Amino acid sequence: MEIIVTHKNSDFDAVASLVAATILFPGAKPVLPRALNPNVKAFVSIHKDLFPFVDLGTVDLSEVTRLIVVDTAQGHRVEGIGELLGRKGVAICVWDHHEARDDDIAADSKIQEQAGAATTLFVERVEKEGATVTPMQATLFLAGIYEDTGSLMFPTTTPRDARAAGYLLEQQGDLNILKNFLRPAYGPKQKQILFEMLQNAERTKVNGYRLSINKISISGHTPGLAVVVDMYQDIVNVDAAFGIFTDEHKGRTMVIGRSEHDGLDVGKIMRSMGGGGHPGAGSALLKNAHPDAVEAWLVELIQGNQQTSVQIGALMSFPVTTVSPGTSMKDAASLLRRTGCTGLPVVEGKKIAGIISRRDFRKIKNEKQLKAPVKAFMSQKVVTIEPGKSAMEAARKMIKHDVGRLPVVQGGELIGIVTRSDTMRYFYDMLPG
Structure with missing residues (x-):
């Protein structure tokens, strides 16, 4: 006997993976956990007759020869399979999209790949093998992908998830049903x-x-x-x-x-x-x-917890081209043209006194004002960032304050500058290797 199992407190990705596995492993029995997320429980209660779920209590574990574990590789997260792990004569197969861990199940075969949802891995294989997917199966699989990827908007979403969703829509997956069951409960x-x-x-x-x-x-x-x-x-x-x-x-x-x-x-x-x-x-x-x-x-x-993203210290430019508060607007304009910068920090000693940008030149009404010092036109509300912060934090600050550059400050002193272009190069994988 072959059985398919998944983790307790099952979400749509877990249950969809159970059903998808039955297409790739004909005859295998999908074991539905007792503990389901509320929205999944509501879906299953209405559509249970359409899927071949079995209860673990009806399975004679002594007859199991193959164990297929989906949407997790952690044995302790699956109810009632302890005696099957390590038993001779039981082949174990794992399908999971989570990062591998040292305490994962020791499996005979394992599909553990990066994707926003485990369902995506199954859908890709089902499409490749040309197997038939019913509209209701396609709808459930869509629910699995949409819930785990936040409707394809979570940062963990991959192109694979989007392609799988497109295929399921071609198989007549129903988004209206998803809208009803993926709607969060708030009362x-x-x-x-x-x-x-x-x-x-x-x-x-x-x-x-x-x-x-x-x-x-x-x-x-x-x-x-x-x-x-x-x-x-x-x-x-x-x-x-x-x-x-x-x-x-x-x-x-x-x-x-x-x-x-x-x-x-x-x-x-x-x-x-x-x-x-x-x-x-x-x-x-x-x-x-x-x-x-x-x-x-x-x-x-x-x-x-260790910082996993590139820090600003690795992105920033230094040394920084600066001007003093007494620099004339004419000289500052010349420096901006020569360097190609859109703005320059105004520094007094090693402390930032302000920022002078091309926008500030719009305040000039006559030629005489070009002789005035930059301190008369500079922005004194300077948004800065520390070298240990992330590129995402820099991008958020730039968007919030509508600025194109952030002076990098450590201990109150200017040590570098990071621009909008610097952060975009990071996000679009344009950093030099």
Whole structure:
């Protein structure tokens, strides 16, 4: 007997992968986990008769000769398969899109490739083999890809996901059904939790990141917590937000994180806590964990988190062409033309006093004003950045303040400058190798 299994608290990508695997492994039984995400549970309850799901309790594990694990490579995340791992005579096959880890299942064969969704890997193989995909299967597969990639808008989305989605639309995948089941739950209960989080909101700085970690007691089934954390992060305006939701009656704590800083990988942090996710979003379910201890653990993990993106110190230009506050506007204009720069830092000693840009020359009304010092026309509100910050942080600052360059400052002193072109070269992989 061959069975297909996936992780607990299954999302659409997990369930879609279960069904997609049945196309590639005819006769294999897809085992539906007991714990499903609320929107997945609603979908399955309506469409269950259309898919050949079985319950683990009906499977005689002694007869299993092949175990196909999808959307995870972590044995502890799959319910009830412990006795099959390492048993002689059981071939193990893994299909996963998450980063490989040392404690992954020891598999006889493994498809573990970079994609925004595990479903994408299956859809590519199904298309290659020319297998038939029904409209309802195509709709479920689309749900798997769209949910895990944020409708193809998460940074983890790859061209492979977009191509797979296009193929599924050709197979008559129904976007209207997706709209109904991928719509996040937000009602009075979620509104009350958000209100409570905002009342208790605290901001702190850990390892250079602006964080807000919020501990909330919940009772009973509470869907939509991920949506609440999304909204909470937007409102408190931090680099990353974490919600620690504890149900004391059940002895369970759900940790949900969201990050908008490309140097803070929430998925990596959640994997360290036994969960999973992506750089911008992740979660972990803990048993009998005190919320204060969970918070301390989070802080410890963030303190040890390494910057994964290129830092501004590697992108900036130096030495920097500057002018003094007493430099005439005429000389500054000549220097701008000669260097091809659109703006120059105005420096007094080693401290920045302002920025003079081509825009500032629009303030000049007559030729006499060209003899005036730049300090009379320069912008004194200078937006700067530190060398340890990321290219994403620089881009955000440039967009927010509508500037084309950022002086790089360390200890109050100018050490370099990074321009809009510098950040674009980074984002479009134009950095020299």
